Amino acid sequence: MPNGHEWDLFREKLLAHQPDGLSIAENEPLAAHTTLRIGGPARFLVRCGRAEAVVATIQTARDAGIHWLALGLGANVLVPDTGLAAVVLTLVDGLAGIEVDGARLRAGGGAQLGRVVRAALDAGLAGVECLGGIPSTLGGALAMNAGAYGQEILDVLSWADVVEEDGTSRRLERWEIHGGYRWSVLGKGRIVTLAELSLRAEDPEVLKTRVQQVRDRRRGVLPPEPSAGSVFRNPPGDFAGRLLELAGCKGLSCEGAEVSQRHANVIVNPGGATAAGVRSLVGMMAERVRERFGVQLELELKILDLNGNVVADPDAPLA
Ligand SMILES: Cc1cc2nc3c(=O)[nH]c(=O)nc-3n(C[C@H](O)[C@H](O)[C@H](O)COP(=O)(O)OP(=O)(O)OC[C@H]3O[C@@H](n4cnc5c(N)ncnc54)[C@H](O)[C@@H]3O)c2cc1C
Structure with a gap:
């Protein structure tokens, strides 16, 4: 585990990069960042609004020998009571935007999945309408290959921009992205900063009915508590x-x-x-x-x- 001096060095070096769109919180309680409402503090929580900020954080952590991980809505994680002696990255602002272009939808890894689904529905696009009730970011959904009622997010993925473990950025095409039932390579040692979904036009009335059916099926299945x-x-x-x-x-x-x-x-x-x-x-x-x-x-x-x-x-x- 890094000592106090090494953490200080990490902070200094990261700030020396002066990347835009980066803010650092120290000893941030993670209970507020998980849907279970459980978890001690993260030694560092770094909010990244640009891919360059993600690159700088990962490179600095790697050089310092410090562990890092991505956190979305924290809807599928259990954080220890003692917290994490690690750098936790969350994606915000410019890495949480959504844009629809014909039948293609591009969104940042930090975009809330519910907002992604809403944007698709507003544009009359099908392919993700069954995923609306899943608490998730787009990055978390791609890492987990989240799915419900016959739809999985990887089914509609075209490509994903990622920052790799060594701090390099690259675009992974769909054929390079392996995954299956509740797993994908996007959740292993890399962070998804942006992704494009390839959807299809659908009669808005048909879409609306399907959304309502999914809502009815979900209601009452899961407990109301965290x-x-x-x-x-x-x-x-x-x-x-x-x-x-x-x-x-x-x-x-x-x-x-x-x-x-x-x-x-x-x-x-x-x-x-x-x-x-x-x-x-x-x-x-x-x-x-x-x-x-x-x-x-x-x-x-x-x-x-x-x-x-x-x-x-x-x-x-x-x-
Ligand atoms: C009430 C409830 C209902 C649920 N229903 C469903 C359901 O119907 N179907 C389903 O599939 N799941 C369901 N889940 C589980 C959960 O919502 C999903 O696993 C979700 O995709 C997790 O997303 P997240 O953003 O919260 O990721 P987190 O829980 O924060 O992280 C999960 C994993 O993804 C990684 N990760 C997060 N962001 C990124 C990123 N940008 N790039 C790369 N890796 C990243 C994390 O490091 C971690 O390994 C449910 C959970 C709850 C609480």
Whole structure:
């Protein structure tokens, strides 16, 4: 872990770049930046409004040997109670804009997915109308290949501008971007700053009906309390929620975190829950399903360690 001097050096060097569109917050509490409302402070939270600011931040962090990660709406992450000894980048302003050009929609990685969907609907364009209810930025959605009701964001992606782990910028064409059920290479060691979606014109009345149908289907499915959506991915041919419910997980609780009574694959924070409590619950849920059905569930939720690395094992001990 970097010492105080190294953090000071990081701040000095980053400010020396004087990139436009960059603001730095130190020891920023991350609970306010996640939908679970859980998480200690990030040593640095850097808001980037231009791709150059992202490049400067990543290069400076890399040179200093400091971990970094992108954060969107924090709708799929669990941040430790002790926070992150890392640089957290969020995309704002110029990296959150949306522009429609014929049937093509270009938006920054920080654009809220709901606004992207609204812009497409206003232009009479189909392809993302089922994704409107997903709390997400466009970058987070592309990293996770977010999807609902038969649509996935990668299905309509043309290209993505990214900043790579080594601080270089490049455009990745669709054929270079591998992904599948709730994952894509865009979420691995790079940040999406801009992307273009290729949509198709559709009768606005048909679109409106489809949006209403999706809204009706979503209503009442997920709990109203703060959550991070599904904890586990669906195993092939089954539903994690079904297995968890049959394994008696609904209502389990630990340190303020609870398995929702409404959906057994969702952990909620009714108030005062800790990340440690969520992690213990995750382990209990995985164990119950393993014991009852012999199925090893895989995490959809990204559990972060102190450096911001993803902990893939649901049974991993607390660091
Ligand atoms: C109530 C609720 C309902 C949900 N319903 C659905 C659903 O129906 N379908 C679904 O797929 N998901 C659903 N989710 C999960 C979540 O909304 C998605 O995974 C979403 O895409 C996460 O986006 P985010 O911007 O919050 O990313 P974050 O949670 O902030 O980050 C997720 C991952 O993306 C990476 N990332 C973030 N921004 C970028 C970027 N610009 N470039 C590269 N990587 C980036 C992060 O580093 C992290 O690894 C739901 C969540 C909640 C709370």
